Amino acid sequence: MPAPKSPPARPCRRPRDLRVRRSAPILALAAIGSCTATPPMVAAPNEAIPAAPTQPAVKAAPDARPADFWLSGLPAQGGLITGQAPRGARSVMLNGTELPLTPDGFFLMGFDRDAENSASLVALYSDGRRTERYLPVAPGNWRIEHVAANPTGGAATSAEFQARRGPELARINAARAVSNNSDGWRQEFIRPVAGRISGLFGAQRIYNGTPGSYHSGMDIAAASGTVYVAPADGVVTLAATDIFTLEGHLLMIDHGMGLNSAFLHSSELLVKEGDVVRQGQPIGKVGATGRASGPHLHWGMKWNSARVDPKLLIDAD
Numbered sequence: 001m002p003a004p005k006s007p008p009a010r011p012c013r014r015p016r017d018l019r020v021r022r023s024a025p026i027l028a029l030a031a032i033g034s035c036t037a038t039p040p041m042v043a044a045p046n047e048a049i050p051a052a053p054t055q056p057a058v059k060a061a062p063d064a065r066p067a068d069f070w071l072s073g074l075p076a077q078g079g080l081i082t083g084q085a086p087r088g089a090r091s092v093m094l095n096g097t098e099l100p101l102t103p104d105g106f107f108l109m110g111f112d113r114d115a116e117n118s119a120s121l122v123a124l125y126s127d128g129r130r131t132e133r134y135l136p137v138a139p140g141n142w143r144i145e146h147v148a149a150n151p152t153g154g155a156a157t158s159a160e161f162q163a164r165r166g167p168e169l170a171r172i173n174a175a176r177a178v179s180n181n182s183d184g185w186r187q188e189f190i191r192p193v194a195g196r197i198s199g200l201f202g203a204q205r206i207y208n209g210t211p212g213s214y215h216s217g218m219d220i221a222a223a224s225g226t227v228y229v230a231p232a233d234g235v236v237t238l239a240a241t242d243i244f245t246l247e248g249h250l251l252m253i254d255h256g257m258g259l260n261s262a263f264l265h266s267s268e269l270l271v272k273e274g275d276v277v278r279q280g281q282p283i284g285k286v287g288a289t290g291r292a293s294g295p296h297l298h299w300g301m302k303w304n305s306a307r308v309d310p311k312l313l314i315d316a317d
Helices: 018-023 158-175
Strands: 081-082 089-094 098-099 106-110 119-125 130-136 144-147 196-199 204-207 217-221 225-231 235-238 249-256 260-267 282-285 296-303 306-307
Touching: 098 106, 106 296, 158 235, 158 249, 196 204, 235 260, 249 282, 260 282
Parallel strands: 144 204
Antiparallel strands: 081 106, 089 098, 089 119, 119 130, 196 217, 217 296, 225 282, 235 249, 249 260, 260 296, 296 306
């Protein structure tokens, strides 16, 4: 079964999970998908031209979806995958949670850094049928460092920190709960700023056998004041002009379909909440505000509640 078609004008693009692209062929459960199977941009409403009254009614075009699930790559911890529902499916469930579908049946799913080693993907049909697939989820290759010391971070337990942190987390959670109709998730993401990758997603220290928190994003070292750009289209859901205790000047962008980016430690923000931003548009400046040892851009990404690795969405250095 061939992979779903894309409009010819849509440029060929790479799969989202670049770690899979480097190590294995792209997977389709029904067929091997080509890069032309990337989900096309949704057409603007009301583009169809109605038939003249004297002409017979135009028959609906046949459903061009594949007979089985199509996926852009292999599921992996920290990875993000685009999929297309089987022909005739009315809904899709991932581990029991319904996923939003585009009119042409595409959906997005992400896998947390600590996701289980398998996932259930189910398509439901109007006649009561269901198609279920169990997907193996590959483990991530995280940088783990064992340290013969106790964790530091007394400031995080201080009364002043706790008093400020509650309202900050409320604003962050409210921003992540916002859902915008953005197609940024369909794009091939770009690096927000040039520079050395100084911190890897998933890295973790083990202090005398006790795991510390893992690194939740990708750090890019750059001089303070360096402009960074939007990695994909989206809508600004949080632009903290005040300095958060940990994140400093925090900027958050919703790319649609539950996918959002967070940019930490900025010295200055160039957009405000509610702004629609386009890929490559300047949105902020690198800094060291909040809890940072030096100027850098921390780029974190979440798909719903799952933390995903931004590095897997961009070209390798």
